[in-house]
Amino acid sequence: MGMAGAFLVLTALAIAILAPMLSPYSPSEVIRDEEGRGMTFASPTIHPPLGTDDAGRDVATQLVYGARISMTVGFTAGLIAMFVGSLFGISAGYFGGRIDNLLMRTTDVLLVIPDLPLMIILVATLRNLELHISPLVVLILVIGLLYWTSTARLIRSQVLTIKERQFVARARAIGAGHFHIIRKHILPQIMPLIVANTVLILSTAILVESGLAFLGLGDPTQPSWGTMLNFAFNRNAISNGAWWFYLPPGLAIVWVTLGCVLLGNVLEEMLNPRLTMHHLEDESRMVAVREGQPRG
Amino acid sequence: MERRAYLARKLLLALITILVVVTINFVLFRVLPGDPVRSVIGRNVRISIETQMALREQFGLDKPVFPDQFLYTLGQWLRGNLGISWSLRRPVTEVLVAKLGNTLILIGLGQVLSIIFGVALGLVAGWKRKTAIDVAALTFSLIAWATPTFWLGIILLVAGSSWLGLPTGGILSPANVGKPLYTVLPDLARHLVLPTLTLTILYLGEYMLIMRSSILEVLSEDYILTAKAKGLSHWQVLRRHALKNAMLPIVTLIALNLGFTVSGAIYIETVFSYDGLGKLFQTALVKHDFPLLQGAFLLLAVSVIIANLLADILYAYLDPRVKAS
Secondary structure: OHHHHHHHHHHHHHHHHHHHHHOOOOOOOEOEOOOOOEOOOOOOOOOOOOOEOOOOEEHHHHHHHHHHHHHHHHHHHHHHHHHHHHHHHHHHHHHOHHHHHHHHHHHHHHHHOOHHHHHHHHHHHHHHOOOOOOHHHHHHHHHHHHOOHHHHHHHHHHHHHHHOOHHHHHHHHOOOOHHHHHHHHHHHHHHHHHHHHHHHHHHHHHHHHHHHHHHHHOOOOOOOHHHHHHHHHHOOOOOOOOHHHHHHHHHHHHHHHHHHHHHHHHHHHHHOOOOOOOOOOOOOOOOOOOOOOOOO | OEHHHHHHHHHHHHHHHHHHHHHHHHHHHHHOOOOHHHHHHOOOOOOOHHHHHHHHHHOOOOOOHHHHHHHHHHHHHHOOOOOEOOOOOOEHHHHHHHHHHHHHHHHHHHHHHHHHHHHHHHHHHHHOOOOHHHHHHHHHHHHHHHOOHHHHHHHHHHHHHHHOOOOOOOOOOHHHOOOOHHHHHHHHHHHHHHHHHHHHHHHHHHHHHHHHHHHHHHHOOHHHHHHHHOOOOHHHHHHHHHHHHHHHHHHHHHHHHHHHHHHHHHHHHHHOOOOOHHHHHHHHHHOOOHHHHHHHHHHHHHHHHHHHHHHHHHHHHHOOOOEOO
16 A cells, blocks of 8 residues: 555656656647647547647646646645644644644634635735735645644644653753754654655645646646646537546546555554454354343 | 533634634735725726715725724624625625525535445444455545545536436526426436535545544444443444444534535536536636625635534534533
């Protein structure tokens, strides 16, 4: 499972990095036939391997370049979420008191507000302000700064238990400062948890990016997989039967998110072994029941 | 925990959350370029300078932003006045109310179906842990989780319309618009099949996972061993001792899931051009209709917050660990 997850993620990463080497075209280049006309909605049999889109651009090329955009946005947003979540989680768990209270109430509030509508109005407003930030940076910031809460809660609860252990008490007794204790004694203990959680957050970030891009909040000049699906949906790929335009980007998203989830779940299970057996797992009754005997 | 203290805390949290939502909405409303008067009276209405000044005064725009303008806006929202939609030139509240019913039908159907199938599947998967049925259920929920909602919708739309001849969008065939409701019910149902199916597949996986882990936890409790030691069959143990306790987390999940369901409705209604709040939200986004966008956000967020509060209240009465005073 973990190997499969790692395989999915690594192949996607390799494709994103090697994009210019994998395709002879540029993502915005129009493919033309012998008479110089743009080939729109050419099927994979006419133009292998994945045909062309509504404007005659090569779908396979857009797919490999889209990997760069989708994964850059997803990974950066995921890392921001991890960083903010860890910072908040560690300080809340370690210092307790007011910071802890603030964290718990903030997450309580954020948990209940429906996230997609909130992100949509945030992104829409920020883009309308003419701040001259790239639409992709807006996406990264909004996703990164909204998805840190689960990480923060998880890390807080871990830090709370580690804080009470003897080695922390001893370090404090010999006069170690807060920063030293966190860096030398607490961080190494929770690092594996942070890594596992980050991998899971990455999958969410990539999924959310694809959704916002599908709704038209991506950067049309730098199309991610979600933007490709937005183009396919709004430019009649479905009524033209151009399955080669709308199937591959979706499969690519499933590929990466599934990879992250498999990897993250395996890492989490290794760190956090749960129950191994329950009472109804063996087939037999515990007491033989004869006919007519009262039950219950 | 005492029930009254628990409820008071939840009520306070709901109020604070609503206040946060309102503040976000107000701030976003004010940082937008352009005159706020425009969002109240509509963008393309011609008015004289005098009328504009009079309106500015009437809406308190000559006063400080905080607290005067904030409180004024809050008062307007409380009265259900959410401004005028720029693209539709009608009051936002009126537009929202007209679409609410369609979305509630879709969300309601999707939720009920996914809860029924999700709970049943999760129960069996947890009980028959590590068997083929459990592995299949887990694989399904993983893939369902990793699939983008809108893409699943597109796939089902293509498959359903070409193989089953189901309609690709809208809520009624054009020929049936305006006819009395009872005569068009079959057509309405045909239009609901694909969107509901998408929503169900999407949320089924999550209910299944929660039910599975919940039943696993309950089944490793000592009272299950006691029940089994009395000579009860597996089915009897599940029905009499495990099911009720395992269902408890589902109640909270239903409410928390409403937020996700709203997201799902936005994607699904967009893909199927289903005439509800989600489609409205997406149209407002495309047309940069900010009053409509913010009104819809306010309505969606406040409904989800209130639904959560109701679930918490329900939970307090279902879970005997939250004691009556």
